[in-house]
Amino acid sequence: MKSKNYYVITEGGELLYVQQTSHPIDVTQQIIDNLCRDTVRRVKNVIPMSCITGDPKSPGCASLTIGASSRLVNMPIFSLNLSTVYLLDGEVLYPSFDSEGPVMPMVWEVPSDMRVFLTVMLSDTLIDLAQYLTAFDPEGRSYRLPLSNLYEDCKLCAGANDIAQGANLVAAAARAWNQFKLSNWQKDLYASQGDAGRLATKSMFRFLPKNEGFEQQRVLGGDWRAHCKKVAVDIITNYITP
Amino acid sequence: MFVTITYGIESITKNYDSAPTVSSVLGSASVKAELGFGDNVRALVNGVEQSGSAVLTDGVRLTIETRANSKAV
Numbered sequence: 001m002k003s004k005n006y007y008v009i010t011e012g013g014e015l016l017y018v019q020q021t022s023h024p025i026d027v028t029q030q031i032i033d034n035l036c037r038d039t040v041r042r043v044k045n046v047i048p049m050s051c052i053t054g055d056p057k058s059p060g061c062a063s064l065t066i067g068a069s070s071r072l073v074n075m076p077i078f079s080l081n082l083s084t085v086y087l088l089d090g091e092v093l094y095p096s097f098d099s100e101g102p103v104m105p106m107v108w109e110v111p112s113d114m115r116v117f118l119t120v121m122l123s124d125t126l127i128d129l130a131q132y133l134t135a136f137d138p139e140g141r142s143y144r145l146p147l148s149n150l151y152e153d154c155k156l157c158a159g160a161n162d163i164a165q166g167a168n169l170v171a172a173a174a175r176a177w178n179q180f181k182l183s184n185w186q187k188d189l190y191a192s193q194g195d196a197g198r199l200a201t202k203s204m205f206r207f208l209p210k211n212e213g214f215e216q217q218r219v220l221g222g223d224w225r226a227h228c229k230k231v232a233v234d235i236i237t238n239y240i241t242p
Numbered sequence: 243m244f245v246t247i248t249y250g251i252e253s254i255t256k257n258y259d260s261a262p263t264v265s266s267v268l269g270s271a272s273v274k275a276e277l278g279f280g281d282n283v284r285a286l287v288n289g290v291e292q293s294g295s296a297v298l299t300d301g302v303r304l305t306i307e308t309r310a311n312s313k314a315v
Contacts, residue, residue: 140251141278144308152282153310230278231308232250241251 033068040239041066049075052174062173065239069124072239073173077116077133080108082205084148084185092217093207097148097187108205109216111224113138116145119240120176126166131156131176134236135228142236143228146200148190149183153233156180157188200227243300249277253303265294267304277306284309 001023008016045061052062052075065072085101086093093104110116119132134154135143144150149157158179166172190197203220204227219227246255247267254276256267264285267273274280285292286305298304 142250151310153308155310229280229308230250232248232279233307233310237250 037068039068042239044242047073047170047173051170052177054174063242064169067239070129071122071124071126071169072235073120073122073169073176074240074242075118075120075173075177077118078110080110080116081181082106082108082185083183086207089202091208093209093214094202095147095185095205097185097190097201099187103184106205106207106214107216111219114224115242117240117242118177118180120173121235122169122172126169126172128172128176131158131180132236132240133180134231134240135224136242137225140241141225142231142241143225144231146193146197146204146227146229148185148193149188151189152229152231154231154236203227245298245300246303247273247277247306248303249279249283249306252277261297261299263294264292264296264298264304267298268294268306279306279308282309283307 001021003019003021005017005019008018010016042063042065044063046064047062049058049060049062050056052058059078060076062076063074065074082095083103083105084095085098086104086106087096087098093106095106115136117132117134117136119134121129121131123129132154133145133147133150133156135145137143142154144152144154151157166175193200204224206217206220207214208217221227243258243261244255245258245262245267246253254273256273268283268285283306285296286307287296287298287302289305292304
């Protein structure tokens with residue numbers, strides 16, 4: 001048996017004298033498992049993105065969220081590969097996600113006041129359960145980008161692509177990353193966004209043809225949050241929010 | 243009576259004269275504007291989804307979540 005005595009000042013300013021005794025008790029592994037069932041451990045910035053992408057120039061580090069039966073790898077995204085079909089609005093191109101037409105491999109740089117994460121949720125046997133693409137403002141509020149292939153809760157529609165699996169967390173994350181980077185954006189889930197969704201897309205992802213290439217234009221109105229839906233689901237609020 | 247309404251990392255506490263229903267909270271324009279949610283949401287108390295007719299009790303914390311839509315190609 002161990003004992004210790006100490007003083008505590010409470011939030012209300014009260015001074016308490018605490019007498020504490022503790023001793024080990026015999027419990028079964030099942031009891032320990034039940035006690036730990038809802039315990040989640042978060043390890044921030046633990047895997048350099050270069051280990052996942054294979055590119056030594058990749059900036060940032062991925063974070064891990066480890067629960068009893070799942071592991072989440074949160075990978076920061078600084079630019080989105082928006083390979084899809086585009087339409088011209090005046091002088092500016094915007095993604096239409098149409099199923100027919102030439103696919104253009106545009107790259108959209110994430111604004112400085114936005115953080116975007118690709119999250120892969122893996123089972124304890126490292127099977128890919130789901131992937132999420134979530135944007136955050138500087139205060140940590142979560143938003144759904146006005147893109148196709150995204151459910152209302154920011155879960156990615158992986159379509160008929162192979163699910164990501166790997167021998168370890170990094171390999172599984174790398175497969176999910178490569179699948180995300182190499183996939184074209186299609187119109188899946190886009191119809192349900194309606195006219196408001198299309199207007200938001202036009203306001204966010206804008207490219208001006210210039211010389212031989214394209215120049216990314218500022219988000220219309222300056223505040224990207226005006227064009228994104230605020231999202232709140234347990235997995236984002238408690239496990240993905242940076 | 244007081245009800246705390248949470249949406250993501252934000253929450254507000256509202257004072258009601260009488261016990262509100264879940265529907266009245268979800269349909270409140272002022273609550274929607276303050277927390278920034280739309281119509282495609284569900285309400286939970288202690289992790290359990292509530293029906294619209296459920297009456298909220300004093301001191302309860304109502305968690306509002308975005309409802310995932312179905313695939314619409």
